[in-house]
Amino acid sequence: MVKQPESTYSRLGGMQFIEGWFSFLWWISGQWFLLSAQIDANRIFAAVAYVVVLIVIGLPLWWKTTEVYRVSLPYSRIAALDNLDVTQGMNISISTLDTARGDKLVADLNDIFKTSKWFQLTFFALSLEKKYLASVHSLEDLENAPFQPRKVGELLLLEVPGLARFTANHVLVGLKRTVYFSSETTAVKLSEVLESWLLQEKSLRQTVAAMTAPTETDQDQSGRRRMPAAEEYDIMITVVNPEPEKLQLNWDLPKAVQVYLEPLLHELSPVARYTVKSQWLYFVTLNVQPKLVADSSGYGRKHYALAEDILPQIITPLEKKLASHVSRNPCLNFVVYVPPCEAAPLHIYRRQGVRVKGGVDAFLSPRWGGIVIHNPSSLICHNTSVQPKEYSPDTVAVMGVFLAQFRLLMGIPELEEISRADRLPLSVVSLGDWELDSLLRVRTMEQLTSARLTLQSLSQLLSEISNIVINDAVGDSVYRAVDCVERAAKLLKIGQLDRAFNDSKEAFLSAEAAFTDPSLLALLYFPDDQKYAVYIPLFLPVMIPVILSLKNIYAWFSGRINSKSKLKED
Numbered sequence: 001m002v003k004q005p006e007s008t009y010s011r012l013g014g015m016q017f018i019e020g021w022f023s024f025l026w027w028i029s030g031q032w033f034l035l036s037a038q039i040d041a042n043r044i045f046a047a048v049a050y051v052v053v054l055i056v057i058g059l060p061l062w063w064k065t066t067e068v069y070r071v072s073l074p075y076s077r078i079a080a081l082d083n084l085d086v087t088q089g090m091n092i093s094i095s096t097l098d099t100a101r102g103d104k105l106v107a108d109l110n111d112i113f114k115t116s117k118w119f120q121l122t123f124f125a126l127s128l129e130k131k132y133l134a135s136v137h138s139l140e141d142l143e144n145a146p147f148q149p150r151k152v153g154e155l156l157l158l159e160v161p162g163l164a165r166f167t168a169n170h171v172l173v174g175l176k177r178t179v180y181f182s183s184e185t186t187a188v189k190l191s192e193v194l195e196s197w198l199l200q201e202k203s204l205r206q207t208v209a210a211m212t213a214p215t216e217t218d219q220d221q222s223g224r225r226r227m228p229a230a231e232e233y234d235i236m237i238t239v240v241n242p243e244p245e246k247l248q249l250n251w252d253l254p255k256a257v258q259v260y261l262e263p264l265l266h267e268l269s270p271v272a273r274y275t276v277k278s279q280w281l282y283f284v285t286l287n288v289q290p291k292l293v294a295d296s297s298g299y300g301r302k303h304y305a306l307a308e309d310i311l312p313q314i315i316t317p318l319e320k321k322l323a324s325h326v327s328r329n330p331c332l333n334f335v336v337y338v339p340p341c342e343a344a345p346l347h348i349y350r351r352q353g354v355r356v357k358g359g360v361d362a363f364l365s366p367r368w369g370g371i372v373i374h375n376p377s378s379l380i381c382h383n384t385s386v387q388p389k390e391y392s393p394d395t396v397a398v399m400g401v402f403l404a405q406f407r408l409l410m411g412i413p414e415l416e417e418i419s420r421a422d423r424l425p426l427s428v429v430s431l432g433d434w435e436l437d438s439l440l441r442v443r444t445m446e447q448l449t450s451a452r453l454t455l456q457s458l459s460q461l462l463s464e465i466s467n468i469v470i471n472d473a474v475g476d477s478v479y480r481a482v483d484c485v486e487r488a489a490k491l492l493k494i495g496q497l498d499r500a501f502n503d504s505k506e507a508f509l510s511a512e513a514a515f516t517d518p519s520l521l522a523l524l525y526f527p528d529d530q531k532y533a534v535y536i537p538l539f540l541p542v543m544i545p546v547i548l549s550l551k552n553i554y555a556w557f558s559g560r561i562n563s564k565s566k567l568k569e570d
Contacts, residue, residue, distance in 0.1 A: 044556045047549040054539075054546050062539075066531065068467050071475030077482050078459045081452045084485070088119050088441060089495040092194075093126040093149070096159040097133075102126075105157075108187035118201050120493065128158070139166050139424060142180060149177045153437050153497030155198065157190060159183060173197060173423035176433045193421050198434050203413065204445050211449045222413035225366040227330055229447050231509055232273040234331040235261070236369075237402070238322055243340040244282045247376060250392045253278050260399040261406075267431040268410065270498070271443060279323060286337065287317045290346055304339075304346045306373075311348070311363050314371065332409055333369030334402045338393065341381035346373050362401045370405035372398055407431075411439050437497060444492065444501045447508035451485050454511040467531075469519055477514035481507045 094109075096102035102125040113121045128147065136142055142160065149156045156178045163172065163182040171193050172180045179198070181190060195201055206220045227233065237257065241249055257276055265274045288310050295301035322333055339346045348361045355361075361373040376391045383389065408414070412435055415423070423432075455478065462468055484507035491500035 044553055047553050050546045050549065051553070054543065062535070068469055070470040071472055073459065073462065073470065073475060073478050074482055075459055075463065078455045081455065081485060084452070084489050085493065086445065086448060086489050087117075087493055089122070089493045090119060090153055090155070091122050091124070091495055092155045092157060093124055094157045095126040095128040097128070097130065097161065099125065099127075105187050105190070109191060112187065112191045116201065118204055119199060126156070133160065136160070142178070143174055143176060143424070152440070153495055155179065155434070157181060167422060169420050169422045171421040173434065175424050175430070177437070189420070192418055196418060197415050197423070198438060200413070200438050200442065204442060207442060208445055208449050211446070211453065222411060225364070225408050226411040227332065227367055227409050229443060229450060229508055230272060230330045231505070232275065232329045234327050234329045235274055235276045236322060236331055236333050237276070237278045238281060238333065238335045239278075240281045240284050240335060240337045242283060242285050246388050247338065247340055248388050248390050249338060250390050251395070256395045256399050260395070260403060264403060264406070264431060267436065270436070270501070271410070271439060275329070281321060284318070284321060286314050288313055290343065304343055305349050306346065308348065308350045308363075315365055315368065332406065334405065335369070335371045336393065336398050337371060337373050338391070339373065339375060341376060341389070344381060345375040348373065360397050360401050362405070364405050364408060367409070369409065370402065372401050374398055411442055440497055440501045444488065444497070444504045447504040448485060448488055451481055451504070451507040451511040454515050455481055458515050471519050474514050474517045474519065477510045477517070481510035481514065484510065
């Protein structure tokens with residue numbers, strides 16, 4: 001049966017029990033002392049009884065009834081996590097028709113990446129039969145070829161003679177785990193694509209550094225936007241219609257979520273679980289006053305403009321009405337605001353006085369979500385014969401922006417441009433296999449770092465405050481977190497990315513569960529000095545005469561021994 005930590009009331013009850021027990025023993029001993037007051041031997045034996053009751057029985061009993069239940073924790077293993085090797089192993093095969101060229105690329109790439117502190121890359125040449133490339137007539141044929149690597153975390157660099165038939169670039173990143181390159185491509189160009197796009201070593205380094213020393217290092221732009229690691233996320237889609245009596249929206253939002261959002265959520269299911277919610281808000285405004293400006297077309301048209309500087313002022317009052325805090329899970333908010341015809345069209349302007357790029361006015365708030373301003377068409381607004389007006393939002397435009405914002409919030413960054421390098425265009429709802437691998441690497445490092453820091457903070461707290469209860473649940477969570485961190489680091493080193501991610505996720509959740517366990521706060525308000533302040537006034541008046549009587553006991557027994565010795569000598 002598991003021993004439960006004692007509450008303050010149970011400890012005070014134990015103190016009252018001990019006080020009553022000692023009072024009873026004190027009365028019994030006092031009666032014995034009175035009866036034997038005339039006999040020196042009985043008086044000494046009464047003093048001995050006091051010593052036995054208070055010191056031999058009382059002190060151990062008091063110590064046992066007031067001790068705090070604490071499970072032993074692996075403090076040495078937690079301290080050793082600072083020196084844990086989290087190098088990520090990765091197998092990259094290079095396939096060329098010319099064996100000598102393949103060996104040369106392998107040697108050059110091994111030399112380029114030998115100084116990497118985050119990756120332990122293993123390049124090796126892979127023979128590929130000509131018949132596989134002979135039947136290739138389009139990029140789709142390459143993507144559907146049987147030589148595509150399937151294991152999570154692996155890559156294939158495939159030389160495609162005549163790649164210029166399909167693209168003007170020398171390097172083309174596929175949708176799966178294959179990078180196609182022409183015969184003119186050098187190892188330097190391949191390493192640039194690998195490091196900047198597929199491995200994202202700089203983002204990994206900045207993420208870990210920002211978590212370890214947040215006041216000294218800044219995260220990259222992708223890290224600042226990315227939602228914190230969690231087991232499950234809530235996605236709240238909100239449609240804001242400030243004047244429903246004048247403009248009615250005809251939009252099948254559940255179908256839009258099913259067609260556009262659910263396929264991407266299914267591909268991201270290895271990372272976390274997602275719960276999609278939606279709501280409609282009426283008679284809600286943006287609480288900002290846009291400016292009426294002239295259109296640049298020169299035809300005397302005017303429209304309303306929102307400056308980029310005042311966009312944060314929109315989120316704060318709007319968030320109070322989104323009902324996004326009804327769950328413990330982190331929430332990603334996606335808001336589509338349809339302005340009334342009297343305030344349309346409404347556009348967003350940057351600080352330079354130019355409109356945002358693209359045909360949709362939208363902005364992203366890091367670690368919160370995004371807002372899309374979707375203006376009703378001028379044809380509907382100018383039609384005064386129909387009241388109220390009906391408008392069907394452009395599902396493709398709105399959901400396309402939401403998906404792009406969702407990718408950024410989950411940690412799939414926008415890639416920097418590299419000369420003579422490109423990637424196959426993704427559909428609106430798809431995710432590249434190599435993008436998922438990159439996200440798993442970042443999340444694995446983030447979760448391992450968070451678990452390590454949480455365990456070390458908890459270890460320091462529990463070692464400094466000795467009266468905090470450590471129950472079996474907290475101990476099991478700590479041991480499980482340490483085991484998962486160590487196992488995930490080993491799996492990363494041998495290239496088992498998917499299993500390493502699962503262990504890092506388990507380590508992160510277990511460390512958070514241990515650190516936030518409610519039992520850790522049960523006795524923080526009953527420190528040792530308060531305990532001694534309660535017991536010392538109770539025991540000190542009793543202990544003083546007992547301690548002083550030890551001298552008389554010693555003298556009496558010494559005298560008896562000396563007298564017996566003299567009798568034997570005589």
